[in-house]
Amino acid sequence: MTVTEIAPTSAAALEDVLSAAHGAAAAWAQTPARVRAQALLAIADALDAAAEELIPLAQEETNLAPARLGGELKRTTFQLRLFAELLVDGGYLDARIDHADEAWPMGARPDIRRVLEPLGPVLVFAASNFPFAFSVLGGDSCSALAAGCPVVVKVHSGHPRLSAAVGRVATAALAAAGAPAGLLALIYGTQSGRDALLDPRIKAGAFTGSIPGGRALFDLANSRPDPIPFFGELGSVNPVFVMAEAAAARGAEIVDGFMASYTLGAGQFCTKPGILLVPAGSGMVQDLAAAARPAPALLLNERIQSGYVDALQELLEHPDVRPLGGTEDALAAPPAPSLAATTAAALLADPEALITECFGPAALVVAYENDGELLAVAEALDGQLTATIQGEDGDALAPELVRILAGKAGRVLWNQWPTGVSVTYAQQHGGPYPATTAPASTSVGTAGIARFLRPVAYQGLPAHLLPAALRDDNPLGIPQRVDGTLAL
């Protein structure tokens, strides 16, 4: 791995970036959605065309394999194209038209029309673990640009040269597509990120990373004289609940699926299943101890590797935790995938220490004695990105467990694995704190565009002053809710 640092953005350069983003906001917001869609397609095409340059750079800076990086780039450009479709559909605008109505029961109502409009320049803090899909042109930037907002990306220090290259390709594509200058810019260094977050020209923040880092930025965004929305995706242990019937019916299959999921990408996924609950006495603990593990793999960078080793060591030093396999090489470099084991009773006695994210190829296996313990662990959880049930149809406990987990997690899975987050219309990648700082938002899927929009109502405006989305003749051909009834 070779990471050449890029100098931090100077205060003068940051001022230029913010000034240009502010300057681009009005023009981009007024650019018709179909034209914004063309610009997203232009970026997607340009990134695909640059794959042969970008993937080796990404590999050099992140230790990730070319095949995985190729898939991630494909996901990234697919996402840009899907958001381009969304812009043409127009349903995301939530256009509402209430005509004036003398007979409105609370008293005559005026003509009021409401549509979602862009928030203004968005500051995106790139993540380390997906150098394409959650970085310079990842889901946050894609959502914000689609929404009509300029984007300033605070580059992740783990892959600065790749970021610069992606930024160069994308800004060239945007310029060729006629987008306003300053619409997308990159900044480098922790201080420039903090300074930008406090600048009044920035109207929202987005972040993917650790709980301490995300919380610090969330607090900073809220400390402003004019606080702004901050969409942080922080931490999650993504628990998996194996029910007794499932363990009996297909314990070995579940072990295989779990081993593959928690070690995928060397355990560096935000949806890595970090806790697996299995019935005590089912034999699954022994099967997990004996299961074959993939080879050791370098983590993204040395800082992440040392953080991982520290967290795992602390977990293993807990008096109620024992190594379950793989631990002989777990603290080496590169680390071998490893498991630790405890009981549900121990977990419930010390949830803060044991329900904790360990970013890397490790997980905690928790043996539970009965249904009561299983439900108690579910109730003890903090907010999660995902929660998974391995169960059998007709399990009497399942409805209650689904209900509890739906209150804790953004996504509840049944007999599947949480890693591999598909970009779709119904995807939800979020959850209550600390999974995110904004429980009503998602950072994956088309609904992510809503983060960077705010409603504006227009009362009594003549047609020529209304946004096209709100005209009675519906020139954009989008869904409109007219007098309370949705019309397509």
Next chain:
Amino acid sequence: MTVTEIAPTSAAALEDVLSAAHGAAAAWAQTPARVRAQALLAIADALDAAAEELIPLAQEETNLAPARLGGELKRTTFQLRLFAELLVDGGYLDARIDHADEAWPMGARPDIRRVLEPLGPVLVFAASNFPFAFSVLGGDSCSALAAGCPVVVKVHSGHPRLSAAVGRVATAALAAAGAPAGLLALIYGTQSGRDALLDPRIKAGAFTGSIPGGRALFDLANSRPDPIPFFGELGSVNPVFVMAEAAAARGAEIVDGFMASYTLGAGQFCTKPGILLVPAGSGMVQDLAAAARPAPALLLNERIQSGYVDALQELLEHPDVRPLGGTEDALAAPPAPSLAATTAAALLADPEALITECFGPAALVVAYENDGELLAVAEALDGQLTATIQGEDGDALAPELVRILAGKAGRVLWNQWPTGVSVTYAQQHGGPYPATTAPASTSVGTAGIARFLRPVAYQGLPAHLLPAALRDDNPLGIPQRVDGTLAL
């Protein structure tokens, strides 16, 4: 006015309230939306039936006239009934179904379905100025109950006995409708409100009131180990821009409309137009000075009256502000409606002092010299609930002014007045900070329900474990977005 204090809620009583709200959350969330709708209708009927008890109590505690209070109660019960309709419609759930698709371009996608679910117990801080519509069973409580959330109301100290009576009527109606115990409760006293906001069982806060009070609670909500969404509606000056053509064509009519709007309810509306921009030399300043004013009226209570007098006095002491009429009795009790005057140049030189809310029957008239000054004032605004244009069709400046104001305000009006906020599907009562702490939300209108919901995705669940809203057979008959396409 007679306000008899009610003792602050004790720590033990608060614990009972929070415990009961937490206990009611699951049952209410699982109550079918149509049954929740019946409960809202039961509250509406019970409040209407209790009008003869409630309105005199409200009059005693707030100095507001019976006719106004009767209209407000009607608005409040209408709102409950409108939200009941919304629950039956089901569009607010934003139900999305993505079937599994092997051919999905980024790679095979699983079956994922997403719906909005209640956040959990909501703490509502009642407002002083609308003792029905923004208080115990006002828009915040109505939205939260409709969403499926228990509600704890921190009663406003200005109308405690009315609040207790409304609470008693509503809880009896809920009990008769079969709602879970603890679904709605009242607490009294500043400390109990702060304590409740910090309690982990409270999952969101809502507030209507002053900028300092709202900001303190917003900061408290964000200081929690697990920060929660806080929907605060704080302050707004609701500027009105009179364009030159309109001043020439119908200056006298605009003066009449403005006088009626800024003095409505003794100027104690959050949408009171507090700043009126008029063309210098148009004669409007003189017309405003000479206009007839309604009689002096008592404000809601002595604290509000003294706060108003202090704010107005400070404004009048500004070197660039002169009294324009009514000021001889403006600082008396009850205060006479009054106007002050300044210039756009002075306003732009000292916006912090001059663009400031003065809660009560006063407004600032600002003479501008040219279009450039008009646009500069628009650009200098903070976030607003409303911004109004008085213009003529075909005005060349209007499109630019609408665009700027849409970036500053939640609602933009044309040739109407901002007071009188209709409860409709397209209403937007919100705006960037300091108008609110959550620019994407509204506290009036059916879209207000979204504040108390969060998305949950279900991946791979068998039909019998899915929420009814997400089933392929659509038993609720609600709008569903299926594989990206909205179906009614």
